[in-house]
Amino acid sequence: MAKSVNVPFAEPPWLNGLPSPYYSDSHKRWQKACRDFIGKNLIANALEWDEEGLVPEHVFKTFAENNMLIPSLPAPLPVEWLKKVGLHELPGGVKVEEFDYLHMSIYTDEMSRSGLAGPGGSLTTGVSFGIPPLIKFASKSLQEKYLPDLLLGKKRICIAITEPGAGSDVANISTTAEKSSDGKHYIVNGSKKWITTGIWSEYATMAVRTGKAGPGGLSLLLVPLKGHPGVTMRRLKVGGQITGGTTYIELDDVKVPVENLIGEEGKGMTYIMTNFNHERLAIAIGATRQARVALSAAFAYVMKREAFGKTLIEQPVVRHRIAKAGALLESQWAWVEQFVYQMTKMKKAEADVELGGLTALCKAQAGIVINECAQVAVLLFGGNGYTRTGQGEVAERIYREVNGVRIPGGSEDVMLDLAVRQLLKIYQTKTKLLGKSKM
Template identity: 30%
Template structure:
């Protein structure tokens, strides 16, 4: 695809990635979807190819590439028709590793970031809780300092990679009286005594493990704090922009995949002596859906461009996720309809794609929360400013 945002090097990367996914991932997707477990070998293969290090500095074993390599990475992951596998991969690389890239000190970079780049250690991000997903400031998980360590107690839920990870990026209140200024982020080893995980049974994303985590007097060394104590809320808010843009990009990519598949099917399926892609009612609906997808795609590219330049794109990333995930749900629903009865059959990709897509307007901040953020910016003139270094 020609675009002002992608160079020849970007396009070569895309072709190489497509071949890798076709050879190393696609043959295993059905098994992983059925078992709900991703074989461990694939993480190291991604690491060997450098895919986990796209956004990581070269000094930490990464490639330090621009954000449009990440855009390509996300787009191609959506075209293997396993939202769960894609989620497991990007939750490691762009939820857990984002915090390590940004705020880990030398010890944590050696202990967790460098092995993460290699696919030797897999991470998850623990922010959402059973009593408040998007209400970060209202979290109940606590970390009370005792000597040179903290005692971590509480729970997290809807955590992608929570069962099979090697470490967790966990937000907890270290000062309950300080509101959102009393939140700190820790790196918690999965094997720490007192950590337990319960795997959740989901409608979609079935290849990934989504967990409810519990922490019962877990001892976390003070050296495992990411950044500064009490700055966790700021770090989380900063990372939300990337997470929401990631989900916006995922959405336009899976919509693009759904349309491509539906168009191929419609070019082959005949009724009453003609291909169904020749019926005006269907052609015009395809035109509307494609236009909606392309608008979201170009908008998402523009947000990625701004983010790459260092702009603080809270509003833009929020709009990206809100509109793109809604669009992707509509595209998946309509494309299933284009396939008729075959769309409802599990041997075809649309049933899974519809289920997987439905998480888009929920995860990473529900659409209702996102609308309120946008309303505060547009109506109340609230300003979201980048945290000071």
Template identity: 40%
Template structure:
């Protein structure tokens, strides 16, 4: 930008007509002579005498997100900049990809300038910076496109995730990370803990594209653990590398239209048959509904009835008799939500995960991790929404005053900030406990905490979505433009109150867990 031709305000003013149209935005001079006919906001607004040939910075930033100007197609419209004698250059550029927000409460406190943390160290900071940069540069453009067109995340992004070993990291700390180069070596596998994992998910949440987040392997994050924990050595050796390298995709297929997630009512069933050559197979018939990533999964970690009351988990590869159909939901079909049909599918008995009839144990093992992951994403997206509302309330002028000068707006902001900080602190505390406990201890001591936090986060998220919509007004209804993040959040915040266990059930679980630990001899 430093080599730009210097153009005076007087010279810009000479270009103020149809076919010869310049404007100044943030000290840069844009030639809109051809673009004005394609301008999504129409030609008239650009030809207005208050805009054509003038400094249109204030008008521009009250109608567009700063990211518009960062697009290469629009950068090409720049023909010069105001002389150095009157300007020190652009001040309103969008932040660099890995840059932290300077907006108060725009980042978790541990990332704030001058704040410290009892839980985070230098490796978390290095990791956060690398992940933020990667997410904004590589993932965000794909996320925005896919939210709109409903396609699954591009293979280019999956390959990039695999290259940084982000897919492997989504399964938390553990032996599966041994020997891997994490985020180009920014941290060592031995350093990786639940805080690193929470950063990864939180940063995905900060993209503000909820359907895409689920499309970006949320199904895999719940579908692979039964294989990691219960797969035979042969199954593990085949499927785990395929999934980590994004060559194949896996999902979890439990819920059914007949019974939702009430496992006792599931109807999909499997019968054991022995072929003439002595090989044993399950023959699986049934349907599954609401299966995240199912439309493009190659493997289905599936729960089926085996015998009278037995429930068994097995991994079913896509093949003869397996069909998937996209289900339309209120978030983007980029999530790959599917209705799955198994029609007499032959599954080798070696694909059984865990003991026959003990499927509940296999499924339950991962519930806490799934809900904790959802807490991380909800906290990340809530933080982004708070940041957006603070920015908007500050920059938006109504009746001659900034929006934030209205006490009712400040009241909403205060509640939003209080909620996101409460959520953050509880999440960090639980994450710390996870770093200190064995898996068994986590199941015993944290199942209730995680469930109650999820109930609290999703309730807070929905209140925050309502407040944000009031602050953004009509802009919160449009999927593009200034309010695009609020629109997405308002439409999808309630999803987290359903997926992974509905709010009421989780609240109930939290209290039941507490009662389990209640000593028998306590009295008022």
């Protein structure tokens, strides 16, 4: 007999004991290890830390010491580098070489189980999005200089792309990096805005303009931040994800060694786009769990809250709201699982082409789903859902984070348009190839 029964929508189907074709024994062991460690070291205090606006520094160190920052990297993991720094195994007995996108999805889902993106994001964003370009494109000497400390969590990094005048329109980035007269340094000038965890980071993987206007003039540069001459940083007050350390960075004649160029000049846009797919899928996974937390909290509430002589769940209009939101939620999760499974079976280059547009669409849809579930939760909690403390606290906070899903990583309208353009491009390319093969 089951030890407990979950509130409807509180867990994805496979964690409710329903059959799934996706998860192996390795994934199941990993999920249990994640829930134990993350529950104890993050989720238990996430609401409190979110209220204070800061996750204590010791939490990052605890995650680093237990190899629990690494799982936010895209799969497969950089096995050679991890073993080089002495990291062979993750909690739950998962070997670094067996870690796949399903493991990553489980980790991301568990990191969001408080319903809030900020606490988990304050730990993982730099690892998840700032390190991969170094692994994929940096020179061996640059990797050897920086990767050991970054992979072991001894130093922190962020991804710095967005600017006051260039968000989803990455090609119009204006921060410049011009070579010094002696050719030994890039001199960086400009500003970066809405940079998650920037305030705590020693380095940034930064998009800069080294050439002409447009995407062909962009490059990636590893830029020193904390304490570096010419760098000024301040935290921004944002509506949600307040523990994420959202930062405004100003760069005034910042000297960066030319050796800190990541890959080749002019290839920055290509590098950025390959990184975006991982970022958008991670956002979709986390947002779907946030939606789940909001809706299940509301479900638990309406089962006990009475009005007009009966519980709210006995009111048809309440059941109707939950049903519509629940259908969106479970459909979105099924799509996310399908994506993640496909990532375990496809090579990176193939997935970037075939799934790029659909990943953008999945990310956009995640924003639509969390908006619906959070809004339904707030409405069903009533006044409690409009109050920052008490029974509806979690629904109120998740609702504040909705736009933190719909805007970062590519704003919703841009993602919807990008998805269709990408699908059209793939169709036209395949049609032309099919035509040539018949000639």
